[in-house]
Amino acid sequence: MAVLVLMVSLAVGCGGSGPDDVRPGDRTPATAPPTTTSPAPPAVAEEPVEEDIGTAVSVVDRYWDRHWAELFTGTYRSPRILGGYDGAAASVPRCGGQPLADDNAVYCPARDFLAWDVDLMNAGHRAGDAWVYLVIAHEWGHAVQNRLDTQLVALQLELQADCLAGAVLFGAAADGMLRFEEGDTDELAQALGVLADDTPWTKASDHGDASERIGAFTRGTQDGVKGCLPT
Numbered sequence: 001m002a003v004l005v006l007m008v009s010l011a012v013g014c015g016g017s018g019p020d021d022v023r024p025g026d027r028t029p030a031t032a033p034p035t036t037t038s039p040a041p042p043a044v045a046e047e048p049v050e051e052d053i054g055t056a057v058s059v060v061d062r063y064w065d066r067h068w069a070e071l072f073t074g075t076y077r078s079p080r081i082l083g084g085y086d087g088a089a090a091s092v093p094r095c096g097g098q099p100l101a102d103d104n105a106v107y108c109p110a111r112d113f114l115a116w117d118v119d120l121m122n123a124g125h126r127a128g129d130a131w132v133y134l135v136i137a138h139e140w141g142h143a144v145q146n147r148l149d150t151q152l153v154a155l156q157l158e159l160q161a162d163c164l165a166g167a168v169l170f171g172a173a174a175d176g177m178l179r180f181e182e183g184d185t186d187e188l189a190q191a192l193g194v195l196a197d198d199t200p201w202t203k204a205s206d207h208g209d210a211s212e213r214i215g216a217f218t219r220g221t222q223d224g225v226k227g228c229l230p231t
C-alpha cells in the first residue's frame with residue numbers, strides 16, 4: 001500500500017470543536033479494494049491512522065505558514081485542532097450551537113477549529129492513508145477561506161476547498177515535506193469520488209460531483225493556490 005511519508009519530523013499541534021464537511025450525505029467511505037490471493041503480497045508497514053492524521057496536520061499547517069506571505073496579506077494564523085470526536089455518542093462537540101455531524105469532518109468558523117469523526121477517518125484510512133490527508137487539507141481550506149478577503153473566496157466553496165487541498169498537498173511534496181508513493185493519486189481520486197455529490201454543483205452548499213471534485217483538486221495540484229482563487 002502506498003503511503004504519504006513525512007520527510008521531516010514536526011511537532012503536532014492539538015486542541016479545540018461546525019457545519020460543513022467533506023462529505024455531503026450519509027454514504028459510507030470507500031471500502032478497501034480487493035486484494036490478490038496468491039501469492040500473498042509482502043507485508044507493508046502501515047502507519048496508524050492517528051500518526052497519519054498528526055502528520056497531515058503538521059504538513060498542511062506548515063505549508064500555509066511557509067507560503068502565506070507569498071500569497072496573501074496579513075499574518076497566517078493556524079486554526080485550532082479539536083481533533084477526533086465520536087459522532088454517534090450521546091454528547092458531541094458543538095459548532096454554532098449545532099452538534100457536529102456523525103461521520104463527517106468539519107471546519108467550525110464560529111470557533112475556528114477543525115474536527116473529524118473518528119469513524120470517518122478510520123474507515124477512509126483502511127482504504128488508503130491518502131484519505132486523511134485529503135480530509136484535513138480540505139477542511140483547512142475552509143479555515144483559509146475564513147481568513148481571506150471575500151473577493152478571494154469562490155462561490156463554489158467546496159470545490160475551492162478541494163482545489164486548495166490539491167495545491168497544499170502537492171505543494172508540500174514540492175517543498176520536500178511529503179513524498180507521494182505509487183497509488184496515492186489513485187487513492188485521492190477514489191476518495192474524492194466517494195465524497196462527491198451525485199449531481200453537479202448548482203449552489204454554494206453543494207460539493208460537486210466526482211468529476212468536478214477531482215477536477216478542482218487537480219487544478220490545485222497543477223496551478224497551486226493562486227489557481228484556486230477567483231479570476
Ligand SMILES: [Zn+2]
Binds near residue numbers: 142
Ligand atoms: Zn468542505
